[in-house]
Amino acid sequence: MTDTADTAEGIAITVNGQAVEARTGELLIDACERNGVYIPRFCYHPRMTPVGMCRMCLVEVDTGRGAALQPSCMLTCAPDMVVETESDLTKKAQDGVLEFLLINHPLDCPICDKGGECPLQDQTMAYGPGESRFVEEKRHYEKPIPINDNVYLDRERCILCDRCTRFAKEVAGDPLIHFQGRGNGTEVNTFPDEPFASYFSGNTVQICPVGALTAKPYRFKARPWDLEEVESTATIDSVGSRIVIQSSRNKVLRYLGVDSDAVNWGWLGDRERFSFEALNSELRLTEPLIASGEGHRVTTWSAALGAAADAIAKTPASRVAAIGGARLTNEAQYVWAKLLKDVIGTDHVDAQLGDGLPADLVLGLPRATIADACRPGGTIVLCGPDPKESLGALYLRLRHAVIEDGATLIELTPRSTGLSALAAHTLHPRPGELGALARALVAGTTDDVAGVSGAAIGAAHQAIAAGGPVTVLLGRASAAESAAVVAEAAAALSNIDDVGFLSTLTRGNVHGALDMGLAPGLLPGRQRLGAGIPRGWTSVPSETGLDSTGILTAAVAGEVDALILLGADPLRDFPDRHLAEQAFDAVDTVVAVDTLPTDSVAAADIVLAAAATTEVAGTFTNLEGRLSALAQKVTPPGTARPDWIIAAELALALGGDLAIQSLDDVWTELAAMSPVHAAIDPAAAAERDGVLVTGTIDYTPVEQGELPAKDAYALRLVSVRAMYDQGSSLAASPSSAGLHREPVLALHAADFEKLGVSAGDEVSVTSARGGVTLAVQSDPGVPRGSAVMVSHLGGPDPYDLIDTTTLVTEVLVERA
Amino acid sequence: MSRLSHQNVELAQEIISRYPIKKSALIPLLHLAQEQDGYVADDAMAHIAELCDVTPAEVVGTCSFYEMFKRHPTGTYLVNVCTNISCMLLGGEELLRHVEDTLGVRHGGTTDDGAFTVEDYECIAACTEAPCLQVNYRYFPRITHDEFDELVADLRAGKRTDIPPHGTLGRVRQHIPAAKLAGVVPPDQVDGAPVWLANSEGEAANG
Amino acid sequence: MAEGYITHAPGYVLNDGPKIVTSRFVHDDSFTLTRSRATGGYQGLEACLAKSPAEVHDEVREAVLLGRGGAGFPAGTKWGFCPEGVWPRYLVVNGDESEPGTYKDRLLMELDPHQLIEGCLIACYALGLSQCFLYVRGEMALAQERIATALNDAYDAGLVGKNILGTDFSVDVVLHWGAGAYIVGEETALIESLEGNRGMPRLKPPFFPAAIGLYGKPTIVNNVETLSNVPWIISNGAEAYKRHGSESSPGTRMFAVSGHVKRPGVYEVEHGVTTFRDLIYGDNHCQGIRDGHQLKMFIPGGGSAPWFFEEHLDLPLEARPVGAAGSMLGSGAIVIMDDSTDAVQACLRVVRFFARESCGKCTPCREGTTWEEQILRRIYDGHGRPGDIDMLLDVADNISPGPYPVAADESQGLEAVPFPPKQTTICPLGPSSVAPIVSAIRRFRPEFEARIPVRTTIPVSAGQR
Ligand SMILES: Cc1cc2nc3c(=O)[nH]c(=O)nc-3n(C[C@H](O)[C@H](O)[C@H](O)COP(=O)(O)O)c2cc1C
Numbered sequence A: 001m002t003d004t005a006d007t008a009e010g011i012a013i014t015v016n017g018q019a020v021e022a023r024t025g026e027l028l029i030d031a032c033e034r035n036g037v038y039i040p041r042f043c044y045h046p047r048m049t050p051v052g053m054c055r056m057c058l059v060e061v062d063t064g065r066g067a068a069l070q071p072s073c074m075l076t077c078a079p080d081m082v083v084e085t086e087s088d089l090t091k092k093a094q095d096g097v098l099e100f101l102l103i104n105h106p107l108d109c110p111i112c113d114k115g116g117e118c119p120l121q122d123q124t125m126a127y128g129p130g131e132s133r134f135v136e137e138k139r140h141y142e143k144p145i146p147i148n149d150n151v152y153l154d155r156e157r158c159i160l161c162d163r164c165t166r167f168a169k170e171v172a173g174d175p176l177i178h179f180q181g182r183g184n185g186t187e188v189n190t191f192p193d194e195p196f197a198s199y200f201s202g203n204t205v206q207i208c209p210v211g212a213l214t215a216k217p218y219r220f221k222a223r224p225w226d227l228e229e230v231e232s233t234a235t236i237d238s239v240g241s242r243i244v245i246q247s248s249r250n251k252v253l254r255y256l257g258v259d260s261d262a263v264n265w266g267w268l269g270d271r272e273r274f275s276f277e278a279l280n281s282e283l284r285l286t287e288p289l290i291a292s293g294e295g296h297r298v299t300t301w302s303a304a305l306g307a308a309a310d311a312i313a314k315t316p317a318s319r320v321a322a323i324g325g326a327r328l329t330n331e332a333q334y335v336w337a338k339l340l341k342d343v344i345g346t347d348h349v350d351a352q353l354g355d356g357l358p359a360d361l362v363l364g365l366p367r368a369t370i371a372d373a374c375r376p377g378g379t380i381v382l383c384g385p386d387p388k389e390s391l392g393a394l395y396l397r398l399r400h401a402v403i404e405d406g407a408t409l410i411e412l413t414p415r416s417t418g419l420s421a422l423a424a425h426t427l428h429p430r431p432g433e434l435g436a437l438a439r440a441l442v443a444g445t446t447d448d449v450a451g452v453s454g455a456a457i458g459a460a461h462q463a464i465a466a467g468g469p470v471t472v473l474l475g476r477a478s479a480a481e482s483a484a485v486v487a488e489a490a491a492a493l494s495n496i497d498d499v500g501f502l503s504t505l506t507r508g509n510v511h512g513a514l515d516m517g518l519a520p521g522l523l524p525g526r527q528r529l530g531a532g533i534p535r536g537w538t539s540v541p542s543e544t545g546l547d548s549t550g551i552l553t554a555a556v557a558g559e560v561d562a563l564i565l566l567g568a569d570p571l572r573d574f575p576d577r578h579l580a581e582q583a584f585d586a587v588d589t590v591v592a593v594d595t596l597p598t599d600s601v602a603a604a605d606i607v608l609a610a611a612a613t614t615e616v617a618g619t620f621t622n623l624e625g626r627l628s629a630l631a632q633k634v635t636p637p638g639t640a641r642p643d644w645i646i647a648a649e650l651a652l653a654l655g656g657d658l659a660i661q662s663l664d665d666v667w668t669e670l671a672a673m674s675p676v677h678a679a680i681d682p683a684a685a686a687e688r689d690g691v692l693v694t695g696t697i698d699y700t701p702v703e704q705g706e707l708p709a710k711d712a713y714a715l716r717l718v719s720v721r722a723m724y725d726q727g728s729s730l731a732a733s734p735s736s737a738g739l740h741r742e743p744v745l746a747l748h749a750a751d752f753e754k755l756g757v758s759a760g761d762e763v764s765v766t767s768a769r770g771g772v773t774l775a776v777q778s779d780p781g782v783p784r785g786s787a788v789m790v791s792h793l794g795g796p797d798p799y800d801l802i803d804t805t806t807l808v809t810e811v812l813v814e815r816a
Numbered sequence B: 001m002s003r004l005s006h007q008n009v010e011l012a013q014e015i016i017s018r019y020p021i022k023k024s025a026l027i028p029l030l031h032l033a034q035e036q037d038g039y040v041a042d043d044a045m046a047h048i049a050e051l052c053d054v055t056p057a058e059v060v061g062t063c064s065f066y067e068m069f070k071r072h073p074t075g076t077y078l079v080n081v082c083t084n085i086s087c088m089l090l091g092g093e094e095l096l097r098h099v100e101d102t103l104g105v106r107h108g109g110t111t112d113d114g115a116f117t118v119e120d121y122e123c124i125a126a127c128t129e130a131p132c133l134q135v136n137y138r139y140f141p142r143i144t145h146d147e148f149d150e151l152v153a154d155l156r157a158g159k160r161t162d163i164p165p166h167g168t169l170g171r172v173r174q175h176i177p178a179a180k181l182a183g184v185v186p187p188d189q190v191d192g193a194p195v196w197l198a199n200s201e202g203e204a205a206n207g
Numbered sequence C: 001m002a003e004g005y006i007t008h009a010p011g012y013v014l015n016d017g018p019k020i021v022t023s024r025f026v027h028d029d030s031f032t033l034t035r036s037r038a039t040g041g042y043q044g045l046e047a048c049l050a051k052s053p054a055e056v057h058d059e060v061r062e063a064v065l066l067g068r069g070g071a072g073f074p075a076g077t078k079w080g081f082c083p084e085g086v087w088p089r090y091l092v093v094n095g096d097e098s099e100p101g102t103y104k105d106r107l108l109m110e111l112d113p114h115q116l117i118e119g120c121l122i123a124c125y126a127l128g129l130s131q132c133f134l135y136v137r138g139e140m141a142l143a144q145e146r147i148a149t150a151l152n153d154a155y156d157a158g159l160v161g162k163n164i165l166g167t168d169f170s171v172d173v174v175l176h177w178g179a180g181a182y183i184v185g186e187e188t189a190l191i192e193s194l195e196g197n198r199g200m201p202r203l204k205p206p207f208f209p210a211a212i213g214l215y216g217k218p219t220i221v222n223n224v225e226t227l228s229n230v231p232w233i234i235s236n237g238a239e240a241y242k243r244h245g246s247e248s249s250p251g252t253r254m255f256a257v258s259g260h261v262k263r264p265g266v267y268e269v270e271h272g273v274t275t276f277r278d279l280i281y282g283d284n285h286c287q288g289i290r291d292g293h294q295l296k297m298f299i300p301g302g303g304s305a306p307w308f309f310e311e312h313l314d315l316p317l318e319a320r321p322v323g324a325a326g327s328m329l330g331s332g333a334i335v336i337m338d339d340s341t342d343a344v345q346a347c348l349r350v351v352r353f354f355a356r357e358s359c360g361k362c363t364p365c366r367e368g369t370t371w372e373e374q375i376l377r378r379i380y381d382g383h384g385r386p387g388d389i390d391m392l393l394d395v396a397d398n399i400s401p402g403p404y405p406v407a408a409d410e411s412q413g414l415e416a417v418p419f420p421p422k423q424t425t426i427c428p429l430g431p432s433s434v435a436p437i438v439s440a441i442r443r444f445r446p447e448f449e450a451r452i453p454v455r456t457t458i459p460v461s462a463g464q465r
């Protein structure tokens, strides 16, 4: 399961007459494979507990008491084992198992999605009997049945290997598909009318050794031999799961997880897996557009770029601002940073949208990797968004760490999360009081703090004080609570001995954007603005610029004339939508570089159609700071262009020259100017586990400031995100578009009476910013005094309530 | 179609409390559901899932493995005729034919009036008493065809009050008075040898 | 009712000879606490509480109490396999009795539940087992009622539960009902079932239940009859126990003899000393094959056991010689088949049982046992094809490779293959299906061949049949 390499004490065994070295604790099936002897298998999967069910991996093993058939997937290597994987007895047993598997398996390979990449088919060719001796009726079941919105189950093809069911229970923790019946009548199925509602269901399709589970987005789309594939990185969130992109006729048809030891262990969340659908969406922007009357009209690139250049050129640099960049590759981020900060000369640049953390906090604290967080016996402090909802592949790793490897989880979150059931200590502070709670936790206070009992704090303190490495997962759990609150907590937690921080900013390549300087006060390579003019650059802005909140506020005040959006949609994604709307009204020119027609694109004056992931090569930086390769597999639709080319051409239109002709040029320049990238070979990013960019910047904590006294009648708003919402890329993915929940206001039952409401009532929720009306629900995972809403669900939205200029947003809840 | 009744939920809680891990109570609770409705309804399984902190899929996974749990209504009387080897040797198959003929259904079927379901059953541990059958898991050893016909008549006439309707197994339940309970502790909360063993080992060490 | 039977103990035959576990069966209220106490019940427990746990364990070890569930492993030795310092430990009583032909545990549970409870308590005391689960086969309603009543009475009397008989010994005994699945008799499947799961066996080694069992903790699994012997051993001592039976198989043992004998029944006889012939033909026992018939074959140890014949009658009822002769003593289930028996039908019926009871975990068992049944069925129905017999043997060989345990056949010059069989499966259930096939085909191949039509012309197309 976990890598045994570090306990590499050799064990001498004999395989087919050859002396071979196995590792301590290594399973025979793995030891043989590592030494070039492949033992066929169906049920065994290296990332799950072996069950020894299919019996395909039987080999003849002599442990000193005579040779006997043993399942190599269940047998740990022991000294002097003598193994025969090719003997007559082994072969006969394996042939026998194959024959047994085939007697009830339909021979519909020609129409089966798995045909051509099916282990059962392959092994039948390689090892199987020639002809069927089975003359009876095969088992029959109703043909494929949907077990959720994306996955179909064909029980006739199922060979009962327990992989999907084991995955559901063991890896995902969603035991919603299960063996049913007994003996020859055993089948896999869900509870009647209860779907396999799991964020991770697509993995079961990938690991099914036959075509029993198929994914709707891929069914009947292609034959394996028509597919071309390349290894790459998923960009939908900041985990950067390693994937294989498969395409046919210039169209991406499938993502498969790749087993990277460092990152995703082969697993993907469904949102990652099916996110490619948005690339093929008919909504994609394919040509540059220019505002005309109420809408847009298609224009030429030279016209669009010329118009953008004119708007920028006539504006003083201090009145030009840019928001976004997390969608871009590292290389494109670098080129845009250079364009904005060197050629144009503005530092009003922010890749985050008011829902993230200050760049110097992320880059300044000692960083931890996923492996650090998940290390056996370690302690994890969750002080950020719910990984299950936001960072699916990371969630699976954390689950494994707690369940299998004895890690201790402490939650400091505004409400319960998908990991709460596994947490040793769950502390829910009142919004705005996270810092106080963190200080109490580190100090071991026994007083009640932030609404959390002293006893609970004390118990959690013991876990931290016990010593051993601690990893803090740091991010913004709630958009309704200022980043300063998280920063305050981080400062307290940084006093723990042997602590590391794993950033859980969630947006795509946001960590690349920070590394490439798409943040106020930063230059590429984790350098501060004051560090002088980098090599290869001609100038830098003279003053530290504004972050997104500052930019939008300045815009409202009439201080921004040109706003550039790099794949950002402030009208939807900025937590204070009211502010974003006002800013858009006030700005002269909005230039949007994007792939899909978001709300902000619709409001833009000039739209530059960009190439999306899989259409451009480059690199990605994940939340650990790990650099990994992004492959180009297909060409962009229409005349959409790579972001870095758009930047380079805009520079030319502005009369500047970035002196970058290729992606290699970016790396040459980076190596020269960035202390953290200097030693990195970009080729290393192409390795499966990529390469970590290390090095921190100086960071001085700032105090969050005084929290306003709590209004006795108000609740504090918590704004969280869910795996499935109405975000633009999900909305463009047909398979995922319908999966979001209905918006509700979730409160602790104890607050119901005070408010005079009961579950299901429609309530009005009002803040200083605005009001919404929606149903209220009781939720034991919400602490008293807090009101939780999920943003981006398409209906009443907390973003219509949030005031980003305050530490917390208070709301009044009344029966509507 | 029903969830467990209020009374049965109380019973269920009592049963659950006897196990160190809630899921262990699944089979007893499925029996309870079957006793309530005569079969295991889907809603009852969903309810049991809630009581034991597992998913309904896990409950149906367990339920469907065991022969005795019926997921659809059966006859009031389940007639299980053993045809395994010992009974077969002494007329078990003939007995099954006779039962089928008498009741007018094939094994696996239920009579139109919903009174009887017939099953071709495996060995029921009465091998020396062949041929043998069970009605709602009550034994009828060495039963002749005529005796069976009489039994059917008696059952139809309501004369066999000793045989409860399908679903009720043992009519006596175990009850452990709270004061007498030694105590049920989840396995991960036990951190040492039980007291009598520790005491005696202490003595051994002292002595 | 024939002579020897007791009305309230259906099938039990009171023969001459020592009685260790069935001594109370003569009383029609043998299952009550009153009767139990009046006839020495719980004296073993009292005696046990006066000793140290280690002494009690030693006594059982000394008695060489062989497991009565099938494998015949000495209980005292098994009890010693609990790893030190790992707590809690559990006791699971295997009352799932479902092996074809087996009928003894049910009698012990129905007629003397207190003896069983007492045995459980003694085991718990000796090993520091903190909870006992009495897993009773689901189909045994009366046994459940009797055990439930017995437990309720015993709790009331302070014999079970907290501070038993005023000492610091406390243990709960929980009655658990099964729900119909033969495989749950296999000890690891029993544990899975008790955990609320599907009763599918776990792979062992590496871990036997005594090391990693219920909830991953050390667990002793013992058969009902095994534990029912324990009170007597503690009351009377290992020495007294060893005065019965043979040296390697002390004590007495219950055997159910069913099928074509004059007085089928459950007998408690001396272990390892009594022979099959005594039991089948002895006046004190089954009194021979029914009139007008001859013995054709018999199953010496339940449906899973290869068949024996006339020439095996003088073997003693002892595991080792029976194993060497190519079968097993198993669960004390002897099925007698006379010359009226159709070997193909008998074979089919036993194979069908295993096909129906396969848990479905291992491919060879799940698919293979059903396939075996289908081939046998068509042979039996007269639709067999030439080659079916060899194919059947080959399919069987893929479930249990290599020579399968079978009795010698002198007429064909064939030697016995000793027990146990090899297996491509996790547990022995799949391979057990091969026992009747190999036994029957080796001895009665002509009966199988006679059922396969010889095709002299090309048959009409299948569609017209
Ligand atoms: C398929 C199968 C079914 C079994 N059924 C039973 C059974 O019904 N009762 C029983 O006591 N043992 C049964 N056993 C044996 C048990 O696994 C186990 O060996 C026994 O309960 C141990 O108790 P003992 O040592 O006291 O004999 C079965 C074994 C197998 C492989």
Ligand code: SF4
Pocket: C183, C200, C201, C357, C358, C359, C360, C361, C362, C363, C365, C366, C425, C426, C427, C428, C429, C430, C431
């Ligand atoms: S041999 Fe059969 S019964 Fe035993 S574990 Fe395998 S499938 Fe289940």
Ligand code: FES
Pocket: A040, A041, A042, A043, A044, A051, A052, A053, A054, A055, A056, A057, A058, A071, A072, A073, A074
């Ligand atoms: S791979 Fe080992 S038994 Fe299936």
